[in-house]
Amino acid sequence: MSNENFRRELGHVFDEVAGSPSAALPDRVRSSLAVVPEQRGPFWIAGVAAAVIAAVIIGVLFVANPLNRPANSVGPGVGSSPTPSASPSPAASPSASPTSDSTLPPFVCASTAPITSAQAPAAAFIDDLRTGTHPGYDRLTVQFQNGLPASIELRPQSGATFTNSPKGDQVTLMGKNGILVILHGADVHTSYSGSTDIKTGYATLVEVRRMEDFEGVVQLGLGVSGAACYRAFVLTNPTRLVIDIQAS
Amino acid sequence: MLAAVMEQRPKLMVSAAAGDSDSFAVLIEPLLDPAYRLAAVMLADRSAAEDAVQEASIKAWRKFRQLRGDLKSLRPWFLSIVANECRMSRRQRWWSVIKVADVPSSQTSAEGGATSDLHQALLTLSPEERLPLVLHFYLDLPLDEVARALQVSPSAAKSRIYRAAKRLRSDLTLEEVF
Numbered sequence: 001m002s003n004e005n006f007r008r009e010l011g012h013v014f015d016e017v018a019g020s021p022s023a024a025l026p027d028r029v030r031s032s033l034a035v036v037p038e039q040r041g042p043f044w045i046a047g048v049a050a051a052v053i054a055a056v057i058i059g060v061l062f063v064a065n066p067l068n069r070p071a072n073s074v075g076p077g078v079g080s081s082p083t084p085s086a087s088p089s090p091a092a093s094p095s096a097s098p099t100s101d102s103t104l105p106p107f108v109c110a111s112t113a114p115i116t117s118a119q120a121p122a123a124a125f126i127d128d129l130r131t132g133t134h135p136g137y138d139r140l141t142v143q144f145q146n147g148l149p150a151s152i153e154l155r156p157q158s159g160a161t162f163t164n165s166p167k168g169d170q171v172t173l174m175g176k177n178g179i180l181v182i183l184h185g186a187d188v189h190t191s192y193s194g195s196t197d198i199k200t201g202y203a204t205l206v207e208v209r210r211m212e213d214f215e216g217v218v219q220l221g222l223g224v225s226g227a228a229c230y231r232a233f234v235l236t237n238p239t240r241l242v243i244d245i246q247a248s
Numbered sequence: 249m250l251a252a253v254m255e256q257r258p259k260l261m262v263s264a265a266a267g268d269s270d271s272f273a274v275l276i277e278p279l280l281d282p283a284y285r286l287a288a289v290m291l292a293d294r295s296a297a298e299d300a301v302q303e304a305s306i307k308a309w310r311k312f313r314q315l316r317g318d319l320k321s322l323r324p325w326f327l328s329i330v331a332n333e334c335r336m337s338r339r340q341r342w343w344s345v346i347k348v349a350d351v352p353s354s355q356t357s358a359e360g361g362a363t364s365d366l367h368q369a370l371l372t373l374s375p376e377e378r379l380p381l382v383l384h385f386y387l388d389l390p391l392d393e394v395a396r397a398l399q400v401s402p403s404a405a406k407s408r409i410y411r412a413a414k415r416l417r418s419d420l421t422l423e424e425v426f
Contacts, residue, residue, distance in 0.1 A: 006385075006413070006417065006420065006424060006425070007385050009364075009366055010366065010370075010381065010385045010386070010416070011385065011386055013364065013366050013367045013370050014285065014289055014370075014382065014385070014386040016367060017288060017289050017292060017367075017370070017371075018284070018285045018288035018289050018294070018297070018386075019288065019294055020281075021280065021281060021284035021285075021288075021297075021298060021301075022298065025280055025284060025298055025301065025302075026273075026277050026280055028298070028302055029273065029276070029277075029280060029301065029302050029305045030270075030273040030277075032302055032305065032306055033269045033272060033273050033305060033306065033309050034269055034270075034273075036269075036306050036309060036310070166407075187401075214403060214404075214407075215401075215403070215404050215407065
């Protein structure tokens, strides 16, 4: 059945169900509008509410002092080691790394419990994907415009073949192994306009490719030349997920 | 009529935003017919559909200052309010759900003939599933307006349209739907 036939037949069915509105509907609506005043918000209440909310947020930030707290992490052993707040471009070059290795979580080679964010926005907008190479590891930084997504999960795998979603076809990246990064409650099309298939030219992390960006789920496939061992953690200001791939 | 209204819309929007209900009534008058059709398909009840459109018009008038965007935003914005009103209507009068379920059989018997497969399949869909189909196939809204009316991204709107259409005709391909 062609699109036009389907549309025509469906339109006929819709006509059967809906019929036509009564001729009096416009007058009915007009007369009801005439007796209902437009709602004018009590703006001063909104102003006071905004001021109270701002005061509460400032108070919470002051008490919690989040910039000095340990960063969230995916992977074991991170919560106990403080991670300093970072410079804006942690992966631009080896010298720009915002963290010292002693404070970072150890490398792992298996899936770990996903990191979740209770205060995640409806959709965390990825606004930058950066890669960098460092002694002992290569780094991918996923930067978010408006906060962490609801959950972040990393799944190392043997082989570098991933499923391209929602299309469903198989895509093989460069490298021998891979890591699938799954972000629920995120998108990489609203604020990001860069490449969605980054071939790094590095020795370890050789390719980063978007595998899904659909209905609030983003999946990134990482092609790794050696073993798929990684450490992952979150830094703030700006909010970003940092994934280091261990050099073999 | 529609073209004339379109030309006047900038002034009408200004005066409606200033509190002139007549201007607002003129603005939404061309939208009442599609709004009614949307409500009638969602509720499968013509009388309730007119009530929903009337109530949605009042709510739209009250919220008119919140309308953001250009003139193109008016139609999906208003239709999203109508759709919300239909949801509210179904929640408030839960027994109407039973009434809706009875509609196909009573119509069939009244007309003395079998309704088409497509008709029957449509009435098995939930109102939420019917909504994207009405917007896209019946009201001929472009995909971006469907997305704004559904308050989702264009890709999600496309997905919902396709999923609902596939429930009507399982053999449909994406190319046949769009």
